[in-house]
Amino acid sequence: MIFLIITIIIAVALYIVARTTLLGMTFRVAVKAIANNKGRSFLSMLGIIIGVAAVIVMMAIGQGSKESVRQNISQMGTNIIMVRPGADMRGGVRQDPSSMQTLKMEDYEAIRDQASYIMYTSPEVSSSGQVIYGANNTNTSVYGESLEYMDIKQWTIEEGTCFTEQDVQSAAKVCLIGQTVAKELFPDGGEIVGKTIRFKSMPVRIVGVLKSKGYNSFGMDQDNLLIMPYTTVMKRLLAQTYFSSINCSALTEEMTDQAIDELTTILRNNHKLKADADDDFTIHSQAEMMETMSSTMDSITLILVVAAAFSLLVAGIGIMNIMLVSVTERTKEIGLRMSVGARGLDISIQFLIESILISVTGGVLGILVGFGLCQIATSLFALPTSIPGWSIILSFAVCTLIGVLFGYIPAKKAANLDPIEAIRYE
Amino acid sequence: MDTKDKKVVIELQDVRREFQVGDEVVKALRGVSFKIYEGEFVTIQGTSGSGKSTLLNQLGCLDTPTSGEYLLDGVPVRTMTKNQRAKLRNRKIGFIFQNYNLLAKTTAVENVELPLMYNNKVKAQERRERAVKALIEVGLGDRLEHKSNQMSGGQMQRVAIARALVNDPTILLADEATGNLDTRTSFEMLVLFQKLHREGHTIIFVTHNPEIAQYSSRNIFLRDGQIKSDTYNDNILDAATALAALPKPVD
Ligand SMILES: Nc1ncnc2c1ncn2[C@@H]1O[C@H](COP(=O)(O)OP(=O)(O)OP(=O)(O)O)[C@@H](O)[C@H]1O
Ligand SMILES: [Mg+2]
Numbered sequence: 001m002i003f004l005i006i007t008i009i010i011a012v013a014l015y016i017v018a019r020t021t022l023l024g025m026t027f028r029v030a031v032k033a034i035a036n037n038k039g040r041s042f043l044s045m046l047g048i049i050i051g052v053a054a055v056i057v058m059m060a061i062g063q064g065s066k067e068s069v070r071q072n073i074s075q076m077g078t079n080i081i082m083v084r085p086g087a088d089m090r091g092g093v094r095q096d097p098s099s100m101q102t103l104k105m106e107d108y109e110a111i112r113d114q115a116s117y118i119m120y121t122s123p124e125v126s127s128s129g130q131v132i133y134g135a136n137n138t139n140t141s142v143y144g145e146s147l148e149y150m151d152i153k154q155w156t157i158e159e160g161t162c163f164t165e166q167d168v169q170s171a172a173k174v175c176l177i178g179q180t181v182a183k184e185l186f187p188d189g190g191e192i193v194g195k196t197i198r199f200k201s202m203p204v205r206i207v208g209v210l211k212s213k214g215y216n217s218f219g220m221d222q223d224n225l226l227i228m229p230y231t232t233v234m235k236r237l238l239a240q241t242y243f244s245s246i247n248c249s250a251l252t253e254e255m256t257d258q259a260i261d262e263l264t265t266i267l268r269n270n271h272k273l274k275a276d277a278d279d280d281f282t283i284h285s286q287a288e289m290m291e292t293m294s295s296t297m298d299s300i301t302l303i304l305v306v307a308a309a310f311s312l313l314v315a316g317i318g319i320m321n322i323m324l325v326s327v328t329e330r331t332k333e334i335g336l337r338m339s340v341g342a343r344g345l346d347i348s349i350q351f352l353i354e355s356i357l358i359s360v361t362g363g364v365l366g367i368l369v370g371f372g373l374c375q376i377a378t379s380l381f382a383l384p385t386s387i388p389g390w391s392i393i394l395s396f397a398v399c400t401l402i403g404v405l406f407g408y409i410p411a412k413k414a415a416n417l418d419p420i421e422a423i424r425y426e
Numbered sequence: 427m428d429t430k431d432k433k434v435v436i437e438l439q440d441v442r443r444e445f446q447v448g449d450e451v452v453k454a455l456r457g458v459s460f461k462i463y464e465g466e467f468v469t470i471q472g473t474s475g476s477g478k479s480t481l482l483n484q485l486g487c488l489d490t491p492t493s494g495e496y497l498l499d500g501v502p503v504r505t506m507t508k509n510q511r512a513k514l515r516n517r518k519i520g521f522i523f524q525n526y527n528l529l530a531k532t533t534a535v536e537n538v539e540l541p542l543m544y545n546n547k548v549k550a551q552e553r554r555e556r557a558v559k560a561l562i563e564v565g566l567g568d569r570l571e572h573k574s575n576q577m578s579g580g581q582m583q584r585v586a587i588a589r590a591l592v593n594d595p596t597i598l599l600a601d602e603a604t605g606n607l608d609t610r611t612s613f614e615m616l617v618l619f620q621k622l623h624r625e626g627h628t629i630i631f632v633t634h635n636p637e638i639a640q641y642s643s644r645n646i647f648l649r650d651g652q653i654k655s656d657t658y659n660d661n662i663l664d665a666a667t668a669l670a671a672l673p674k675p676v677d
Binding site: 025036332333336337338339341342343344345346419420423 | 483486488489508509512513515516517521523527528529530531540541543544545550589593
């Protein structure tokens, strides 16, 4: 829309200028020179068209992927903060197994009861293995969680209900079933809620079916899971007393940092760590994840755009080449114009306008081609694309710059011709 | 001729022009000096290669002498900047090239408009009007939109004349301006030049045709880049009378 308005304004301005001034005359001469050499002008434009289209497409894919990753991450839940056992592994030092068992019931209770920046808390224990119903079976993961997990990860229940606080207390053999597992076990459909399935030979009753979340941007099927009360998984399945992680949700996204500080204090107190001791747990937040993801995406986009930008440079050299040919070819014309009073400046402006015109027209066509390619990429290959508005303005600016830069040398060459020598040139 | 109260427009002082062709030096002008007063109609004659075009290029500020001084309105052209010379060519001088030098693939009107394009005082409307008027004057009123490659040699020559007239120059430099025209059309052009002469324009006219010299006020003969003779014409013939005396064209 803005693009259209800008184009109209430019067109009107150019029209007025073209009708009234010397610059306008020069502009018309340049248009005519291009029109007289349509094929050649188009070929040198082609470089710009391809270059700009490539830049636009790369930026659009970069931006589009970033947006979709962001969307995916935020779909994973609200303001999630993940606490994992063990120190930060960034050093790559192998840690002994006991260090992975630092998150205990007391930690969960302390966070739940004391943390003021935390809205929801859910301890997590997980396992994976085969789940069976009748003759059907499939491999899946089981997550043991508290009720608040549903809010943290924004799960909704399509059929049936969630398990209850009572179920958690009693470590009841109940579960929520993900869509993928449901489809595998109940290929014929029908009533699922109330059926009893077996996981690692333990019978569990399905109390609810989760609404599908689909695949995340890492290509993981988010619906291939069972959710059970954490007590059930801990006591009846794994017989362990520690958690594999604790998931929390900060009150608001802005409070994430305070929440992390608070969690750290609570856990260090609980674990009776000395002031100079390292944390025996690691905290990651969704916000941090987004940050990392977008900066990774940004650098990938940058690499792609720089590669595409090189093609613009090559295109610029192509324009310079064609303009040099044009100056040589029109030496006689230049001499003639000078003999009737054109100054060097008038001549160089004429050639500058010509090269700018070629590059900007190429730029406009390139933007259109870029738009088209993005549409195709989205509809044919399901690539997420989003063209940032500034990339269009940038393309315009870059094309004008290319026109000026690469038109300068040929224009200078034309302006420095000697009239009588030029006019004698055959 | 009485020249006391006349202004000197053009003054050449020992102008030389040499060209380096390979190892050889071609001396096209070997010390030419003369003064041309305002309102003179000078014809320059000489054999081919005698330096007429080279001389005219000097006068038209298109080329600069190897040595010697050219004063235009008393100002040495050597001291002018490129842009000042461009402006002179644009406002003061009308130049008709020996080989026309029209813009290819461009209509007659656009060719004639060309000098006015580089004069920002003249707006688009006026530019066209003046170009059309100049073309009508040279008898090409019906060829306005013809492109240069769609015209005969004589027509192109007349477009070149119109282009030289369009900026109403005080000095008109013509290099064989009628060389490609039939007798009748050359006389028509000659009538035009005589009219401009009467209106006060200074005209310098290079020609091979000794007959034309009878219609100008002064004749300069060149030989080997030097002036062989420089004479005033006391008995200027009237081109209009000569034109009327020509046998009527048969339709
Ligand atoms: N650019 C140039 N380079 C080299 N030699 C030149 C150049 N221009 C003119 N000459 C030489 O200078 C001499 C005079 O040339 P000029 O064109 O002035 O002759 P002219 O009197 O106009 O002849 P014509 O009647 O055939 O037009 C010639 O010998 C020509 O070869
Ligand atoms: Mg000549």
